[in-house]
Every structure is written in C-alpha cells, then in structure tokens.
Amino acid sequence: MDNKSDIKRLLVVSNRLPVTIDKKQEGYIFKESVGGLVSGFSAYFNSLQDTTFSEKDSVWIGWPGISVDVEDQQLISERLSQDFSASPVFLDEVTMDKFYLGFCNKTIWPLFHYFFSLTRFEDDLWEQYVAVNKVFCEAVCRIARPGDVIWIHDYHLMLLPAMLRERMPDAPIGFFLHIPFPDYEIFRQLPRRWGAAILEGLLGADLIGFHTIDYTQYFLNSVTRILGLSHTLGRVRVGGRTVRADTFPMGIDFTKYNNTAKQSRVIRESERLRRLLGDRKIVLSVDRLDYTKGIANRLEAFALFLEQHPEWQEKVILALIVVPSRVGVDQYQSMKRNIDETVGRINGRFGTLRWVPIVYQYRYLPLSPLVALYSASDVALITPLRDGMNLVAKEYVASKADKQGVLILSEMAGAAKELDQAIMVNPNSIEEIADTIKEALEMPAEEQQRRNQSMQVLLAKYDVIRWADLFIKQLLGIREAERKAASKIAGRQVRDSIFNEYKMARKRLILLDYDGTLVPFANEPLLAVPGDCLLETLHKLVSDEQNDVVIVSGRGRETLQQWLGHVPLYMIAEHGAWRKKKSDKWEKIIHMPADWRTQVLPIFQFYVDLLPGSFIEEKDCSIVWHYRKVEKEIAEFRANELKWELINFTLHTDLQVLEGNRILEIRHKLSNKGAAIKPWLDQAAYDFILAAGDDKTDEDLFAILPAEACSIKIGMGDTKAKYIMHSQEDFCGLLAKLAGNEK
Numbered sequence: 001m002d003n004k005s006d007i008k009r010l011l012v013v014s015n016r017l018p019v020t021i022d023k024k025q026e027g028y029i030f031k032e033s034v035g036g037l038v039s040g041f042s043a044y045f046n047s048l049q050d051t052t053f054s055e056k057d058s059v060w061i062g063w064p065g066i067s068v069d070v071e072d073q074q075l076i077s078e079r080l081s082q083d084f085s086a087s088p089v090f091l092d093e094v095t096m097d098k099f100y101l102g103f104c105n106k107t108i109w110p111l112f113h114y115f116f117s118l119t120r121f122e123d124d125l126w127e128q129y130v131a132v133n134k135v136f137c138e139a140v141c142r143i144a145r146p147g148d149v150i151w152i153h154d155y156h157l158m159l160l161p162a163m164l165r166e167r168m169p170d171a172p173i174g175f176f177l178h179i180p181f182p183d184y185e186i187f188r189q190l191p192r193r194w195g196a197a198i199l200e201g202l203l204g205a206d207l208i209g210f211h212t213i214d215y216t217q218y219f220l221n222s223v224t225r226i227l228g229l230s231h232t233l234g235r236v237r238v239g240g241r242t243v244r245a246d247t248f249p250m251g252i253d254f255t256k257y258n259n260t261a262k263q264s265r266v267i268r269e270s271e272r273l274r275r276l277l278g279d280r281k282i283v284l285s286v287d288r289l290d291y292t293k294g295i296a297n298r299l300e301a302f303a304l305f306l307e308q309h310p311e312w313q314e315k316v317i318l319a320l321i322v323v324p325s326r327v328g329v330d331q332y333q334s335m336k337r338n339i340d341e342t343v344g345r346i347n348g349r350f351g352t353l354r355w356v357p358i359v360y361q362y363r364y365l366p367l368s369p370l371v372a373l374y375s376a377s378d379v380a381l382i383t384p385l386r387d388g389m390n391l392v393a394k395e396y397v398a399s400k401a402d403k404q405g406v407l408i409l410s411e412m413a414g415a416a417k418e419l420d421q422a423i424m425v426n427p428n429s430i431e432e433i434a435d436t437i438k439e440a441l442e443m444p445a446e447e448q449q450r451r452n453q454s455m456q457v458l459l460a461k462y463d464v465i466r467w468a469d470l471f472i473k474q475l476l477g478i479r480e481a482e483r484k485a486a487s488k489i490a491g492r493q494v495r496d497s498i499f500n501e502y503k504m505a506r507k508r509l510i511l512l513d514y515d516g517t518l519v520p521f522a523n524e525p526l527l528a529v530p531g532d533c534l535l536e537t538l539h540k541l542v543s544d545e546q547n548d549v550v551i552v553s554g555r556g557r558e559t560l561q562q563w564l565g566h567v568p569l570y571m572i573a574e575h576g577a578w579r580k581k582k583s584d585k586w587e588k589i590i591h592m593p594a595d596w597r598t599q600v601l602p603i604f605q606f607y608v609d610l611l612p613g614s615f616i617e618e619k620d621c622s623i624v625w626h627y628r629k630v631e632k633e634i635a636e637f638r639a640n641e642l643k644w645e646l647i648n649f650t651l652h653t654d655l656q657v658l659e660g661n662r663i664l665e666i667r668h669k670l671s672n673k674g675a676a677i678k679p680w681l682d683q684a685a686y687d688f689i690l691a692a693g694d695d696k697t698d699e700d701l702f703a704i705l706p707a708e709a710c711s712i713k714i715g716m717g718d719t720k721a722k723y724i725m726h727s728q729e730d731f732c733g734l735l736a737k738l739a740g741n742e743k
C-alpha cells in the first residue's frame, strides 16, 4: 500500500472481470463477460464518476477468463487498465482447474444451491481455494491505498475479507454474496474447518450483503452455531469490531432496458422476430447453461402443456436461449447433451412441417437482440430450482415498454421476493409449470398491464445504482461508527491523564460496578469471588482519606457483604434497592409490591424447565434468569419468548424487565444505578469522579455523571461513557495503578 492520497476510490474485486479475454489466431480479443454479477454491476461501475467516489480511477480487480502467457501479461494489463479500468489477476490453468472449476463450482456452487449430491469434498480443491484467495489478497494490496473502499463480490472470494483485514485493519471492506447462503443444515455439510474458515473469512468485512432476508438469517445462524458468536439486529462483534450482515436485493439498470426497448431499431427487430416465428405466441427461456436453472423441467413442462392442450399446438413457440457457461465442469457438459436430446425429442414428437415447437440457440446474446426478444415474447418462463436473484426476470419486466407480457417465476429465485406480481411456480412440479404456461398465455391484457405496471414501479425505484449506493452508504456508516468507537478507546495517553488528574485531586469519588468490571464473568454467579489482588487494590483505595469508593452492583447484598464486607467501602446492591455506608448497616431503599415474588417465580421456573442449563438467581428485590451456560442460538430464542412474556406481565405494575449479559431480570422500576448514586453527586464535594461498568445497567450511572467526570465502559458497544477499555483486566490494571498497587 502506498500513501499517495486519501481520495475515495472504489476497488471492486470479483473472480471474473467484466471483460473476458479470448485467444484467437489473430491475437487476443476482449468480450463482455457472461452472468448476472457482471451484467448487473457494470452499470454501477461505469457510472462511478457521478457517485460517492470523487475519483475516476476506480479499479475492478479480477481474473480475465483465460490463462495468459507470461510474455503477454504486461500488454494485457495495460489494455485492461486503459480501456476497462480493470486490473487482471493472472492465474494458470492448473490453478483455475482446482479453484474455479474445482472448489468454486464443484463444492460451493452445488452446495449453496442445495445440490448436495453434486458436491465434492476434496482437500486439494480447498487448498487451492485458500491459495487463490491469497493471490487476490496480494493483488488488492498492491493496488490499494488509504481511503479506498473495497467491495468484494461472490463465493469465489469468501476468505478474502479476513485476509485483507489483517493487512489493512482500517479499510472499509464490503462483501456481497450473489448466490444463496444456504440453511445451516446444508452449510454444516462442509467440513467444520472449511466452514469456520469461510465464516471467519466473511467476517473480515465490515458489511456482508445478501439478496434476501432468508440468506442473511441463514448466514447469521451459521455464524452463531459454528463460531459461537451471537448477533443482535444483524450485528456481530468479532475481534473488537462490529460486522453487519444485511439484505440488499440487487436491482437492474431499469432505464437501460426500458429505453432500449423503445429504440426504433429494437422495435423493428422485435417485430421481425414475431413475423419470423409466424406471429405465434412466444414463450421465452433465457439462462446460462446451469443445472440450477431448471431447464430440463421447463422443457418437460412445455411438452406436457402441448400434450394436455392440443388446441395450443402450432400456436405457440418456446424460444430457448442457453448461454454457454463453465464448460470445464462435467455436469455442465452432460447437461448440454441432455438439453440437446430433450429439445430434439420434443420437436420430433410435436413438430410439423410448418411449426418447430422449440427454437433453440446455444449462444450469448448482446443487449439489443436480447431486449428485442424480451420485448417480443408474450411469456417469460423462468423456473430455476435455486437462484440467488435472477436478473433476467427483472430485465424481462423492465423491457416491456407496452406493459404486455407475463412473467412466470420460480419461487426459489431471490427475485420472487420482490416480483410479487409474477405468476409464482414451484419449479419441481412439471404439472404446475405446464398449468401456469396456459394461465399466462390466456391472461387478459389489462391484467398483464396492471401487474407489469406495479413491478416496473418497483424496479425503477430500486435500480442497481440505488442498490450499490445503499450498500456503500451503509459500509461507510459502519466504518464511521467504528472510528468513533475507536476514538473512545482509552490508550496510554488517556490512562496517563486519568492518573495525573487522580493524583492532583483533593476529593475523589470512585464508582465501581462489580461483575465484568472488577472480576470476569463466571458460569455460576457464586463463583465470581474477588481475588487477593483486587482486594488489596480496594483496601489501598479506601485507606486514602481523599477517596470515597462505592461499589455499584446488581448483586444481592448478602453476597457483597460476604465478599467485600470487611473492606470499608460504600456499597449499593441490587441496582440501588439496598445501600450501605462503610461499616453501617444495610439500608433498604426500594420496597417491592406485595406478592411480586409468588407471581414472577413460576414464570421463570417454567423457562428453566423449558431450557435445560438455564437457572434462577433469587435476590431480595429482583429475580434473575441466567442462560449463559446454554448454546446461544437456542437460548436466545427462549430468552426472547420470556422477555415478551415478562414485559406483558409487568405492563401495569411497578416492576421492570432488564436485559443484561445473558440474563433477564425483573426488578423494581425505581431501582437504577443512576438514581442510587445521586446522593453522592448531590454533595458536589468531588474534584475527581471515576466511574466504570460493563453492562446496560451501568449506562444509567454514566448518564447522570457531570460532564467533567471520567467514565469508562469495559468492552465495546454503544455507550454514554467517555472512554472504552477492552478488557476487565485492563481496567483493574488502571485501578491498581491509581491505588499504588501495581505488581
């Protein structure tokens, strides 16, 4: 990385560049790449000058589609850079065989699309996946400079975010997965070592995007089940950072498709096509050749439709466009043979001298002919067995300038979540597809118009530019929040200045939470006993007459008394329900409503029975349900249920539900650490105030402190405290230093 500037550039990283190189006798030729990622994202990349990115020289880093002889690489790089703002990652054939044709398309692709039986689990493929991700990491590091925003795309590069994070801790890194993220039961089929590495790899990003809410949830679920990390509102804390997983359904360049359809030469081409096909109804099918696309079922369904509805014979044509893809993978080759045979069989069976039922092309169509075909077709039959999104479905609707045409769409495509006016179909049912073909062909014109109108409004609004802008905006927002949080971290300078202020002060107030602040969390509450070192520190602090030290805890008074009673401290127990001044007696501040315990306890008890491993802690003025020993995913589900039950129960009472670190607690609504320490603050006698805590309840305390007070939150997350310290040990180190108890 050089230090040239801090201007924002976008570095797009994907396996495939938007251009693919082909070597012909006459030399290298550059063609547009195939597939939704490129066709969708290029529109955004090409418009970058007008967006968040102030500089034009954004770069797309990726593989150019073939292995290039070493002596030609320089030339190719220059051409790609000048004409396409692209920077190639050169990979030899053997590597690509194991990486792209191998782990990417024989392991991840089939598994993530629920084709378990096609999935290969081979160590050497995995090793090559790791190796190529490293090659990409080097390629990005060579180009990246401070200020760059890095956006990585798709399943080929799932390890890359973490690799880059190690090299560029502060860089904004986004990741978008264009294919489905499968359910945990499927994902866990990957050997644990690979699965964990993939999840950790992805978590190197600041923002991880998916096409649908389901994919996002499945990812978070796997993160919890496999890595043991919990999530709140899509956020995961990992390695001192907050990573966010969120849903961004990819849009298309609506205006491009809609305007192209209105061009006179495209209209002419569309009319020519209709005439050529004998003015028959046209059912269109367009996809890359891929077993996920459900082409075989679609053909069988078309045959069944013709068989069941002979009145439609000679009146309808299936235009089948199959785009060559991944020809090096066996399944793709055998599938091609299969399609050829099926098309031949159906045409042979139903065809007449005047009519070929299926017009089949095995090739890629550029934009204009494709839009002409979209526009000419009466029905689009899009029935993938699984598809991350499926942009063809959106493009078909966008290309309907006259709003005539019916979209039949598989409910297994990500696009089905948005295109709710399509005729939805289960792609596994040949009968169902056959029925919907009839329904589509017979749909009244007004209904077609109404449905397309509604979908076009949505597609025009959530186009690809908006999709990318939202993603980038959110990515930068996360970075900014991280930067703010990092600026609160109490480093050496802050610690030194706290120390100096402490030394210079005449009268000091020190407010200390107990669990998570003075001692680490233990599995059982009664195991969190204070150690000798902590007790020495506290003794030294209280022996200084200039200090008032208050333990402000949620613990019950008996426990505090037993553990700390011999130290002349002020103590607050149960978040303020009880108070004790040095060697005085405990004083009850809060009075609980009659019968509260007999009413609340059975609710908690019920959940202890429901969730083995969870347990109840009873205090004088509160009851706590702990679930820290139970597997997170299951525990959090129950915790949520219990929370709502308790909220309901407490609605018209003086009780309150409190969510803490893997606990739910019922307490009096007046118990609060802020109110509890108010008597000390009212004295206004202090010229140094230090407060420390780790949990939500400590925020009440931070909130009430005067501006000049020094407040420290232990651990990350949103806080009203002035500073953050990473660990409880760090904080105890500072406290020991103040007390003069450094070891």
Ligand SMILES: O=P(O)(O)OC[C@H]1O[C@H](O[C@H]2O[C@H](CO)[C@@H](O)[C@H](O)[C@H]2O)[C@H](O)[C@@H](O)[C@@H]1O
Residues within 6 Å of the ligand: 016, 034, 035, 036, 037, 038, 040, 154, 155, 178, 179, 250, 325, 326, 387, 388, 389, 390, 391
């Ligand atoms: O690069 P290839 O191996 O030739 O494959 C082409 C692309 O196919 C996949 O596209 C996906 O992205 C689309 C846009 O988000 C989405 O609509 C579709 O459902 C996905 O399958 C693949 O994800 C790309 O990486 C490939 O380049």
Ligand SMILES: O=c1ccn([C@@H]2O[C@H](COP(=O)(O)OP(=O)(O)O)[C@@H](O)[C@H]2O)c(=O)[nH]1
Residues within 6 Å of the ligand: 034, 035, 036, 037, 039, 040, 286, 287, 288, 321, 323, 363, 364, 365, 366, 367, 370, 389, 390, 391, 392, 393, 395
């Ligand atoms: O002959 C063709 C067939 C398809 N496409 C484009 O290829 C993309 C396919 O994306 P989709 O999301 O439907 O599926 P993927 O191939 O990415 O799985 C779409 O943008 C199509 O416009 C094309 O340009 N020419």
Ligand SMILES: [Mg+2]
Residues within 6 Å of the ligand: 513, 514, 515, 516, 517, 693, 694, 695
């Ligand atoms: Mg605490």
